Every structure is written in structure tokens, then in C-alpha cells.
Amino acid sequence: MSAKYAILGLVIERPGYGYQLARRLEERFGSSAFAPSGVYSALDQLSRDELVRAAGEVGSGPARRAAPRMIYEATDEGVQHFEAWMLGSSPAPPLRDELHMKIALCRPRNVPALIDMIYGQELACMARLRELKLVSEHESAGDGQEWSRLMRILVRDAEIASWKARIEWLQNARELLERLLEDPARVDPRGAPAASERGSPRERAGRLRAL
Amino acid sequence: MSDALLMLETVSKSYWRGTHELRVLTELSLEMDAGEFTVVWGKRGAGKTTLLKVAAGLEPCDRGRVCFQGLDLAGMSESEHARLMRERIAWVRHSGPRSELRMIDYVALPLLPAYGHRSAYSRAREALARVGITECAQQYWQSLSDGERALVGVARGIARKPSLLLVDDPTANLDRREREELVTLLRELADGGVGVLMTVPEMNEMMSAHQIGSLSGGRLIAPPRQPPPSNVIEFPGTERLV
Numbered sequence: 518m519s520a521k522y523a524i525l526g527l528v529i530e531r532p533g534y535g536y537q538l539a540r541r542l543e544e545r546f547g548s549s550a551f552a553p554s555g556v557y558s559a560l561d562q563l564s565r566d567e568l569v570r571a572a573g574e575v576g577s578g579p580a581r582r583a584a585p586r587m588i589y590e591a592t593d594e595g596v597q598h599f600e601a602w603m604l605g606s607s608p609a610p611p612l613r614d615e616l617h618m619k620i621a622l623c624r625p626r627n628v629p630a631l632i633d634m635i636y637g638q639e640l641a642c643m644a645r646l647r648e649l650k651l652v653s654e655h656e657s658a659g660d661g662q663e664w665s666r667l668m669r670i671l672v673r674d675a676e677i678a679s680w681k682a683r684i685e686w687l688q689n690a691r692e693l694l695e696r697l698l699e700d701p702a703r704v705d706p707r708g709a710p711a712a713s714e715r716g717s718p719r720e721r722a723g724r725l726r727a728l
Numbered sequence: 729m730s731d732a733l734l735m736l737e738t739v740s741k742s743y744w745r746g747t748h749e750l751r752v753l754t755e756l757s758l759e760m761d762a763g764e765f766t767v768v769w770g771k772r773g774a775g776k777t778t779l780l781k782v783a784a785g786l787e788p789c790d791r792g793r794v795c796f797q798g799l800d801l802a803g804m805s806e807s808e809h810a811r812l813m814r815e816r817i818a819w820v821r822h823s824g825p826r827s828e829l830r831m832i833d834y835v836a837l838p839l840l841p842a843y844g845h846r847s848a849y850s851r852a853r854e855a856l857a858r859v860g861i862t863e864c865a866q867q868y869w870q871s872l873s874d875g876e877r878a879l880v881g882v883a884r885g886i887a888r889k890p891s892l893l894l895v896d897d898p899t900a901n902l903d904r905r906e907r908e909e910l911v912t913l914l915r916e917l918a919d920g921g922v923g924v925l926m927t928v929p930e931m932n933e934m935m936s937a938h939q940i941g942s943l944s945g946g947r948l949i950a951p952p953r954q955p956p957p958s959n960v961i962e963f964p965g966t967e968r969l970v
Contacts, residue, residue, distance in 0.1 A: 636949065643942060644951035650935045681931045688771075688944040695945055 520555040525563055525591065525599050532572050534586035535560060545669060547652065547676065560589060568595035610679075620690065628694050635691040642684045649677050732795070733762045733923040734783060734892055739792035740946075741775075741782055752778045754946035755792070759953075760925060760939060762891060765918035767934045768927045770943035776927035779943060780894045783925060784817050785809055796892070814842070818885035820895040824869035824877060831872070832856065832865040835884045855887035856880075859913060875906035882910070886917060893917065895926040899933055911936050 520542065527533070527541050539556040563569040572590035591599070616638065623631055652673060741753040752775040760766045770776045781787040782794060785801035794801045796812065804812065813819075825834045832852050839848035856865050859879040864872060872880065878898050885893050895914065899907040915936045918924045926933075927943075934940045941950030 636947075639942065639949045640951060643940060643949055646931075646934070647940055647951050650937070650940070653935060677935070684931070684942060688942065692945045 520551045520559040521562060522599065522602050523551065524556060524559040525568055525595055525602075528563075528569050528589050529591045529596055529599055532588050532590035534575060534588050536586070538589075545665075546672060547649070563595065564589075566598075567592055568598050625697075628698050632691055632694050632698070635687050635694070639684055639687045639691070642680050642687065646677065646680050646684070649673060649680070731761070731798070732759045733764070733797060734925065735759045735793075735795045736783060737793040737795070739782060739789045739794060741778055741787065741789050751946050753782065753789070753948075756943075756946070756948045757792075758783075758941065758948060758950070760923055762923050763918055763921045764939060765915050765924045765937045766926070766939040766941070767937035768925070768941045768943050768948065769931050769934050770927065770929070772929060774943045775946060776929075776943060777896050779948075780819070780896050780925065780927060784813065784819060784894055786813075786819075814838075815888065816891045818888055818890035818893050820881045820885040820893060820898060822877075822881065822896075822898075822900070824872075824880065828868060830866050830868060831861075831880050831883075834869070835880065835887050838884070839887055851887050851889075852883075855883040858886060859883045874901040875903075875909070878902060878906070878910055879913070882913065882917075886922070890922065892923045892925065895924060897927055897929060899928060899930065907933060 523542055523546065524538055527538055527545070533541065535557050538560070539553045542551055542556060560569065564571075568591065569589045570592050572588045574585040574587055616634070619627075619631065619634075736756060736758040738755045738757055739753055740751070740755055743750045743752060756779070758766070758768075768776060768779060778787060782789050785794060785796075785804070788802065796817065801809065801812075829837070832849065835855055836848040836852035839851055842848075843851065853862070853865065856862050859882050861876055861879045861883065864876050864880065867876075869877065869880075881898065882893075882895070885895070893914075898910055898914075902910065911933050914924050914926060918938065926937075928934065931942075939950065939953055941948045943949075
């Protein structure tokens, strides 16, 4: 997802320079939503399209070692463009990702590696949930403006719901693949993993811990 | 010796159905400190209750080690373990008394042998007040709502002032508000210094915990207790994972 509309919306709320906008973007959407460099390319594109314009500069502090920072504000056209985007329909999120494809196309010999990969993803999703939990605690402790706080909570809840659904699906997929692995009768012998590839439960647990 | 309140080290546990082995816990490791609220989520049949029983030493593990405050539970005599369960570890129960006991009696009853009548009832009143249901002290189990019953269970657990509270799916039958209140209470108890290990069937209840984990296929999947540096995890791909 491009940061273009997010940046335009933030500039309409309050003019700011690149670094400020990157910080506000992170506050609003979390650190994993947009790459910081995306802010500057979004600002370049918005300037080229005349949706934002320079509204002055701020200095670089008493040492004057860094270049002055350009402050951006929205143009009238930018505000109209943003309103049109706000009222327009939003596409459904993509349903398929690379792991789905790998599972769809895997051969029995790939199953042990896929199980390990799914385990790794479960761990990463849990870590992300934990991160969001920490944000929640910070949020409830803060005394930010009620409107933006509620909007941030809604966006975060959407992310939490998506990670939870992902974890449940990963768990089901892993349990099913593990059952397949333990029941050679259900696996096509031409593509079945060699006994050495499957490993004992203890060896597999060791591999998982090493992830 | 570890400083951890509770440590499960590569614990495995199976049940046998004739010749069929039902692996419930596989090389599961978990560590928690005093004042830590740990919540483990798992579907029905994932082994959540077994995990708590093994953590309390009520079920022996087949492999691995369970230590409470650095002491290996397997090395304890029956009387030492009974004392541990009486004084340091509390299990929050779902079920209530079958007899016609008022809730104050129900909470005070297990304390009577150790503390005597006066002190036991004083602790019971304190525990009911701590969970916010002083008004239920004179009530009977049958007259309580599911939310109040869950709170009585917690009150009975904390009345002995344990170091570790084990809570097995306390949110069943509760509505959303009651669930949130119960989880907030458990978090507050942990913030007050009690270690709380809770299992839940819904992920929503994990969000107030200090440490979270998911139990499935016998394995506990838990992120490191300290947040990993954000620059080494990439979402949603796996290429640079961990």
C-alpha cells in the first residue's frame, strides 16, 4: 500500500516536514506499516501532482549543520483529491500470499520444511501480536486526543484481527501437515520424504528451536 | 539455581490409549517470574489443562523438568508437594461447593486448618473485597451469576496469598464485559506480585498479558519475552525471520 494518501491526510490535518510526517505516520499506523523512505517519495509524488506545496522552511538549530527542512501543506486540489479518495470504494485485501502458493504446489518431500516454515511464521505473528499489545498499553496510558485515539484503536484492532486469523490458519495448516507426515499411507510415495529428511520428533523439535 | 518463579524445561507428556500414544506436550519450555501474567491460548483439546497440571506437579511429566522457585517438583515428597499446593500455588476452580455454604464459608474453608477461624474469615473477606464482590459473601453458589462465580474462584485462589495462581479457562460462559473485568483483575494481581499462568480458548484474552503463547500440536509457540529488535523481523514474509 502506498503512503501517498496517508501522507496527504496527515498534511491536511497539520502541515509538517518529512521527518515529522514519518513520525506521525508511525504513531498512527505502527512501525511495520510503511517504510520511512516511502514518506519522502510520497511527498515528491504529491508535490509533482500539485496536491501539496512547500509552505516554508524550518531551520536546522543553532549549529546549522543540517539543511533546512521543507514544510509541506495541502493545496485546495489536494484536499479535494483526498475527499474523493475518502468517499471512494476500497479494494478487498489480497487473499493469497506466497505461503498459500507454496502449500498448494508442495510435494510430500517438502512437507517437513514447510512445517518448520509455518512454525516460524506462527512465532513471528505471535511476536507481532505482542508488539501490538505493548502499543495498546501505551495507548491506554496516553492522554492523546479522543478522536485520533479512537481511530488509532480501530486501525490497530483491524491489524490484531488479521494476525489472529493468520495464527489460527497457520496452526490448522501445521497440524494437518504434521498428521500427514505421521501417516505415510496418505502420502504419495513418489514424493515422500526419506526417513532421514523426516527425522525423529526430537530431531524435529531441535530444528524448530533453532529457527 | 534459577530465579524464575516457575520453569518448565523441555517438558513432554503423553497419555496412552491402549497402545496408541497421545502426545499432549512436546518438549515444551516456559519460564515466568513473580509478578508476571502469562497467558497461553489454545483450542479445545490442545493440552491447556495438562500444561497447568504439569506446572503444578499434579501430573508428572514423562521427560523434562518442572521447577518452582528453583526446586524440582519431581524431587519433592508427597507431603512437601501438598504443602506447596497449600501455601504457594493456587488453582482457580470452576466448580463451586455442592453443600449449602455461603461464599464467605466457601472461601474461608480451606484456610481453617492453617489459620484458625478468625484469621481464615478475615482473609476470606479480604479476598472477596479484592475481587470486588463483598456483597456476595452471604450468598449461595446457586444464586450467583457466571461472572460472580468466576470471581469467587479467584477469591478462593488468592485468599491464601499464593505466589503462583493457575487459572484454567476462567472466561467460559462469561460475556465480553465480564471477561474483560476478570482479565483486568488477574493482570492487577500480577502487577501486585503474584505470578499468574492462565489458559484461554480465545486470543482476545491474551492482550493484557506480559507473556503470551499459543499451544497447538503439543508445542508452545511463544515469542521471546523481550521484544525482538524490529529490524530483524520482516512481515509477512519469512526470509529474514528471527
